[in-house]
Structures are given as C-alpha cells and as structure tokens.
Amino acid sequence: MKFADVFIAFIIVAVVLLIILPLNEVMMDILLTINLSLSLVILFVTLYIKEPLDFAVFPSVLLITTLFRLALNISSTKLILGKGSAGRVIETFGNFVVQGNLVVGAIVFLIIIIVQFIVITKGAERVAEVAARFTLDAMPGKQMAIDADLNSGLIDENEAKRRRQRIQQEADFYGAMDGASKFVKGDAIVGILITIINIVGGIIIGLTKMRMPIEQVLERYTILTIGDGLVSQIPALLISTATGIIVTRAASESNLGRDLFKQITGQPLVLILASVLLFVMGFLPGFPRWILFIMAAGMAYLGYTLLQASRVSLAAAGQEASSESVLEEMRKPENVIQLLEVDPLEVEFGYGLIPLADVNQGGDLLDRIVMIRRQMALDLGLIVPVIRLRDNIQLEPNEYVIKVKGVEVARGHVLPDHLLAMDPGTVEQPIEGIDTVEPAFGLPAKWIKEHQREKAEMLGYTVVDPPSVISTHLTEVIKRHGHELINRQDVQILLDNLKEKYPALVEEVVPKTLTLGEVQKVLANLIKENVPIRDMVTILETLADYGNITKDPDMLTEYVRQALSRTITLRFIPEKKAKVLTLAPELEKAIMDSVQQTEHGSYLALEPNKTHAIFQNLTKELEKFTSLGLQPIVLTAPVVRMYFKKLTEQIAPDLVVLSYNELDSSVEIQSVGVVRA
Missing domain, CATH: 1.10.8.540 (FHIPEP family, domain 3)
Known part of the structure; x- marks a missing residue:
C-alpha cells in the first residue's frame, strides 16, 4: 500500500512533465498503448462492480486519465508539427480510417468526434448532474427510514450508523461525479481544437518550412491528425461510457492510491479480459505487436495470479479469521460479562432449516417474525423483544427449539421441502403422507409433497408451509409466556x-x-x-x-x-352468548374459608383430598365441553375468581376463568355444568 501511495504521486507528476518534455516515436507508441489499456480496464471495472461505491475513486481517476490524455495530445502535436511523424500507433490508426480516401476518412473522423461530444459526453454530464441532485434530495427520506427501522428494532445502532455513513458517501460520490463530468466535456472540446490546429499548422509548416507539394502535405498531415484524434478519442469515448455507466447505477475513506490499487486489482477477471483484447489487436496489420503482446501477457499473468491468490486467501482467511476471532474474544477479560447475557427470546435451527431464515436463499421467516411482533402489539399491547435466530449443529437437521430467557420451552420438527396438512375434523378420506403432530396445538397432521396440495385442500385438509408452522408455534409460545417477557x-x-x-x-x-x-x-x-x-x-x-x-x-x-369488562367480554365472548361452567355455592364458600392472609399477600390452603375432588369434577365437566366443541369458560363470584384460577393452573393452564363483574350486562349466560368439591 505504501508503494501504491508513492506510485500514484509519481504518476501524477510524470503526467504533468509529459506536457513539457519531448518524446520520441517509440515512447509515444508505448504511452498511447498504456492509455488505451487503462481505458479498457476502467470500462470493465464499471461493468463488473455491483454498486457505485465499489469504485468510489472514479471521479479522481477520471481527472488523472483526462490529464494524461491531454498530455499525450500535446506531445503528439509537437511530433506531428515538428517531424511530420508521431509513431506507428497514430499512423496506423490514420491509415486504417482513411484507407486511401482523405475525404471519407475526414468525414468518419468528424462523425466519431460528434458522437463523442454530443451523445456520450453530454449524456454522461447530464446524468451525473441529475443523479447528484436526486441523491441529495433523497437524503432526508433515507435518514428517516433508518431512524424508523432503528426505533422498530429491525436494526441495531451499529447498522444504523453504517447506513448513515453509506448515504453520506453516496452524496459525496455523486457530487464529485457532477463536477468530474465537466472534465470529460472539456476534454472533448480540446480534442476538436487540437485536431484543427494540427491540420492548419501542418499545412502551413509543410508548405513553408518543408517545401512539400500541397497534395503531399494534405495527405501526410491529415492522416496523422486523424490518427492522433482517434488514438485520443477512442480512450476518451471508453472513459465517457464508463462515466455514464457508473452514475446510472460516495467518497471513500481511504486515499486514492490505496483505493485504486485495491479496487482495480480486486477484479482479476477484468485484467484477463483486457489482455485478451490487446492480444487480438496485436494481430491487426500495422500495430506494434511486441508492445501489445507484452502488455497482454503482463495483464493476463497478473490477472491469473490475482485470481488464484484471491481464491486461496479467501478460503484461508475465512478459517483463520473465525478461529483467530474466537481466540481473541476468549482472551479478553471483559467478555466474561458477555457470557452472562441471556436473550429474552431465541429460536435455534438445525442446519437443514437455515434456508427458511436466510433471505438470500428465499427464506421469509424474518419477515414473518416482524409481523408476529406487530401482531402481539396490536392484539395484547405487548412489546415483544428482539427474537434472535441462531443455527445449532447439535440439533437434528430439521429440528428447531424455542427458548425463553435461555431455557427451552418448545421444540418441533419440520420438513422444508414438504407441506403440513392438518385435519380440522371434517376429512373423511385420508391422504398419503408422513404422519406427524402439529407442534403448536398438538393436532394430528401429515407431511405431504408440494404437488399434493390441491388434492389435500379438496379433501378438506388445512395446508400450510414450514415457515407458517414455525411462526404459528412461536406466536403461541409468546402468548403462553408473554407475562415473563x-x-x-x-x-x-x-x-x-x-x-x-x-x-x-x-x-x-x-x-x-x-x-x-x-x-x-x-x-x-x-x-x-x-x-x-x-x-x-x-x-x-x-x-x-x-x-x-x-x-x-x-x-x-x-x-x-x-x-376492562367490555374488553374481556369482547375477547372471550364476542357473540354476547356463552355456555359456561359455574361453581357450586359450597365450593365457593370452601375456597373463601381456605384463603390465608399474610403480610406478603394471600394464598389458598385447601386440603389435598378436597383439591383432588375438585380436579376430578372439573376434568369431567371440561370433557363434556370439549365433546360439544365449545371453549370451556368458568364463571365465578368476583372474590373467588383469582383463587380458583390459581388452583386450576396445574391441570388446565389455558382455562378461561371469569367473574360476574367482568362481563358486560348485555351478555346472555347459560350454565351447562356445575363444578363441585
């Protein structure tokens, strides 16, 4: 990296010196070939990067390449006007376009300049200007979106900070591109002026100083001028195209040398593609083959070496980084405190279920979890903490575990490539599948293939996919343990x-x-x-x-x-009609007589045999309700409700126990059973 810093500084000074120092024809050929190679590499980099910030140094590169091209134009002008020759590259380009007809060659060259100036350069400048304006206008909205994600718990503070920094870099980048695009426009204008100067100055020098016939002067200097213009305009055209590409799809933290070295050499395939094109150009007649072949071989070797090295380093770095980070973290004394942290809610997956939670593999479980948190807030008013998703190699491939405060409270199995078909009680004809139990409610079910879905639904099965099974199970766990959260x-x-x-x-x-x-x-x-x-x-x-x-x-x-009587009535008796169980008066009296008051509160102290009798009688009554397909509701006196609920939590934790004062006056109650001691 230190070498890159010095190298870039040297290159910038050398480019400035090119304007002053005289060059011979061989050196001009070498520099023109380097200019063409650089433009190809820059174009391919813009094609292969995923987003503009991957090539954040482009505005600075654009300035350097423009300066380099102008220096070559000045040096080639000195050679054309001074010696009547500017090297094989320029002469070959001129002969290739002219092909014995100066008028046609001049027209073709003029068309290329017009396309470069009006179409590519003008378009790239306009796109850069519009992109800069819209990026700056969109910054407040993006900042508000980041704040909203942070407040909702979708991202943490570090991720929010990274996104804000990314937005600032985008604004800096497009602002720099808006200014840098003016270099491209100026370069095109200067190219036209230099072409006119070369032709007019060449004719004057050829006629006055070299005493050449007018036909020979026109042919000689027109070919050289057209060749010089093409050698400069083709790289300029490639750079302008790259400018348009990168601004249609901001500044970097590192300096230019480091970013340039890292970002360009980070695309080894680009060097290989550029070397292939240079190798093909070496077979075209008139080009300096040895220069093109050496350049192509050097790029191909460098690209292949970097490609192999990147593959090896990525594999080795992945293993070393993981092991080294673990060891480094273990060495830190403060990490003992981190080991004491317990997540309120977490879901662990076997490796076979990872695709369900991986967005890159099409998994939508994360989106479902966000909806679960919203559902709990709307339904219960409960703020569900962030749910951690982790893989656990100790679990079976298709197994998952739900933990509350680090302790397992539920476990289930799903088959990722199957669907779960549940019998709601109306299915008469069974379907072929793998027998299982629905994990949330314990209902009998079958795992079926995707192509069996329509058949299962026609038979009356309720069919759901694996993410729905997990999210439903997680929702029920949160409801059951919400008071702990x-x-x-x-x-x-x-x-x-x-x-x-x-x-x-x-x-x-x-x-x-x-x-x-x-x-x-x-x-x-x-x-x-x-x-x-x-x-x-x-x-x-x-x-x-x-x-x-x-x-x-x-x-x-x-x-x-x-x-909250209206809320409770609407939740448990939404139709304002209910069949309920009531408590016998002697049972209510026995409960109240058994209540013991202490300074820490009250508790129920029933005799064991009486408690057992209550449980037996309650179980029989609940079985009657279940057989009728009704939700069991027990209605008690207000002073008894709390104690009876605590008493029955052991055998029926989900039993709804209400008092008369908790029901709206419009509710119609029908007692279909009495619980006795």
Whole structure:
C-alpha cells in the first residue's frame, strides 16, 4: 500500500512533465498503448462492480486519465508539427480510417468526434448532474427510514450508523461525479481544437518550412491528425461510457492510491479480459505487436495470479479469521460479562432449516417474525423483544427449539421441502403422507409433497408451509409466556409513551401511588390470562383509584379486570352468548374459608383430598365441553375468581376463568355444568 501511495504521486507528476518534455516515436507508441489499456480496464471495472461505491475513486481517476490524455495530445502535436511523424500507433490508426480516401476518412473522423461530444459526453454530464441532485434530495427520506427501522428494532445502532455513513458517501460520490463530468466535456472540446490546429499548422509548416507539394502535405498531415484524434478519442469515448455507466447505477475513506490499487486489482477477471483484447489487436496489420503482446501477457499473468491468490486467501482467511476471532474474544477479560447475557427470546435451527431464515436463499421467516411482533402489539399491547435466530449443529437437521430467557420451552420438527396438512375434523378420506403432530396445538397432521396440495385442500385438509408452522408455534409460545417477557423497562416505555398525552395520570400512579415493579406485576397478570393491556389509560385510572387501598398486585389485577369488562367480554365472548361452567355455592364458600392472609399477600390452603375432588369434577365437566366443541369458560363470584384460577393452573393452564363483574350486562349466560368439591 505504501508503494501504491508513492506510485500514484509519481504518476501524477510524470503526467504533468509529459506536457513539457519531448518524446520520441517509440515512447509515444508505448504511452498511447498504456492509455488505451487503462481505458479498457476502467470500462470493465464499471461493468463488473455491483454498486457505485465499489469504485468510489472514479471521479479522481477520471481527472488523472483526462490529464494524461491531454498530455499525450500535446506531445503528439509537437511530433506531428515538428517531424511530420508521431509513431506507428497514430499512423496506423490514420491509415486504417482513411484507407486511401482523405475525404471519407475526414468525414468518419468528424462523425466519431460528434458522437463523442454530443451523445456520450453530454449524456454522461447530464446524468451525473441529475443523479447528484436526486441523491441529495433523497437524503432526508433515507435518514428517516433508518431512524424508523432503528426505533422498530429491525436494526441495531451499529447498522444504523453504517447506513448513515453509506448515504453520506453516496452524496459525496455523486457530487464529485457532477463536477468530474465537466472534465470529460472539456476534454472533448480540446480534442476538436487540437485536431484543427494540427491540420492548419501542418499545412502551413509543410508548405513553408518543408517545401512539400500541397497534395503531399494534405495527405501526410491529415492522416496523422486523424490518427492522433482517434488514438485520443477512442480512450476518451471508453472513459465517457464508463462515466455514464457508473452514475446510472460516495467518497471513500481511504486515499486514492490505496483505493485504486485495491479496487482495480480486486477484479482479476477484468485484467484477463483486457489482455485478451490487446492480444487480438496485436494481430491487426500495422500495430506494434511486441508492445501489445507484452502488455497482454503482463495483464493476463497478473490477472491469473490475482485470481488464484484471491481464491486461496479467501478460503484461508475465512478459517483463520473465525478461529483467530474466537481466540481473541476468549482472551479478553471483559467478555466474561458477555457470557452472562441471556436473550429474552431465541429460536435455534438445525442446519437443514437455515434456508427458511436466510433471505438470500428465499427464506421469509424474518419477515414473518416482524409481523408476529406487530401482531402481539396490536392484539395484547405487548412489546415483544428482539427474537434472535441462531443455527445449532447439535440439533437434528430439521429440528428447531424455542427458548425463553435461555431455557427451552418448545421444540418441533419440520420438513422444508414438504407441506403440513392438518385435519380440522371434517376429512373423511385420508391422504398419503408422513404422519406427524402439529407442534403448536398438538393436532394430528401429515407431511405431504408440494404437488399434493390441491388434492389435500379438496379433501378438506388445512395446508400450510414450514415457515407458517414455525411462526404459528412461536406466536403461541409468546402468548403462553408473554407475562415473563414484559419487564420494568418495557413498562417504562409504555408509561413514557402515555405520558405525552396523559402526564397527570402517569405521575399520580408512578411513583406517587405504586412503584414501577408493582405496575409491571399487574400488567404481567393480565397478559398471563390473555387480557390485552392496550387500554393503558383505563388500567392506570383503576390503579390510581385502588392503589391507596391495597398494594397487593393480585387484588389490583382483579380491580383492573373489572374495569376492562367490555374488553374481556369482547375477547372471550364476542357473540354476547356463552355456555359456561359455574361453581357450586359450597365450593365457593370452601375456597373463601381456605384463603390465608399474610403480610406478603394471600394464598389458598385447601386440603389435598378436597383439591383432588375438585380436579376430578372439573376434568369431567371440561370433557363434556370439549365433546360439544365449545371453549370451556368458568364463571365465578368476583372474590373467588383469582383463587380458583390459581388452583386450576396445574391441570388446565389455558382455562378461561371469569367473574360476574367482568362481563358486560348485555351478555346472555347459560350454565351447562356445575363444578363441585
């Protein structure tokens, strides 16, 4: 890299000196060949890069190549006017275009100049100007999009910083290209002027100084002028084309020498393609073959060497970097603290399921997880933390594990190249497939091939793809363990959001009446029983009313549930009609008599035989509900609800237990069973 720095500085000084120092014909041939080679390489680089910032030094390269081309024009003009000769390259180009007819050759040359100036150069300049303007105009919108992704949790702070820096570089790049395109336009104008000077000056010198006949003067100097113009205009045309390519598809952090060396040699195939073209040109009559062949051989060798070295270095660097980074991380003493971090939610995959989560392989699981977080926010008002996706080679290839706070809570198997067909209970004719169990709800199902989908749907099966199976399972796990995921920090975020519109309410509850932890426990209790907490105003109003009476989170939860009666009714009895189980009066009395009050709260102390009898009776009644296809709902007195719910969590954690005060007055209730002790 140090060599590259010095080399670029030397090249720039040498280009300036070309304008002053005289050159012989052989040196002119070599420099013109180098100029043509550079233009080919730059054009191929612009074709192979994926985005403009991969060739961020292009504006500076454009300036150097333009200066180099102008220096060669000046040197060739001195040779043409001084000696009447400018080397084999220029003469060959001139003869190739003229081919014995000066008028036709001059017209062809004029057309090439017009195309270069009006079409390519003018178009590239306009595109660069428009791209710079639109890039600057789009910056605020891109910045807002990055902030939105950061606030929604889609990206972290480091990724946001990288994207902001990328936007700034794009703006710098297109701004530089807008100015650099003016060099191309000026170069085309100068080329036309030099052509006129060569012809007029050559005629004057040929007639006055060399005493040559007018026909010989016109032929000699016109051929040299046309050849000189083509040798300069063809590379200029290639560079202008490269300019148009790169601005239609900003500045770099490194200096020009390092970026130029890294970015050009980072495309070995470009050097090989350029060497092939130079090798073919060496067989055309009149060209200096030894120069072209040497240049082509050098580029081919360099390109092949770089290509092989890049393959070896990538493979070795990948292994060394992974092992070295692991060792380096292990050596850091502060990383012991990082080992203590536990992700609230994570999903681990076997290697066979990685394509489902890999966007580059067409996986959409990440998008589904974003939708799950939105769904939980809209449904329960729950802020679901960022869900980590990891591969785990210890799992079976098609197995996945869902963890809550580092502990496994669910596990499942899916077949990536199959579909899951579930029987909703109406299927009469079975379909061929691999027997399995749907992981979220434990329903019997079959894995079928893609071509069996239409047949399965016609038979009445519900057919879903593997990502849907995993996302559904994950959604149910979040609902079941949502009360474990909401923490004090999440509650603080909810309160801060509410404080913008209801500052007096928030300040009265926290910290004047209740602590942040007590509010968090009430919200966790609500989420545990699938009660939404989106109506934070009602929740806080209730806590403000009863927070001075009791600090028991369980009792406060009951008061909040009664205040949310319309929400609870709509959630569990949406049709305003329900068949429910009720508790026998003697059972309710027995429960209330068994409640023990302590300074830390209240708890139920029933005798074991009575508890067993309640469980047996409840199980029988629930089986009746299940056989009728109804959702079991138990209706109790308000003072009993909380204790009966805690009692039945052991055998029926998803059982809905409501009190009379939690139902809207318009609900029609029909008791179809009574739970007795």
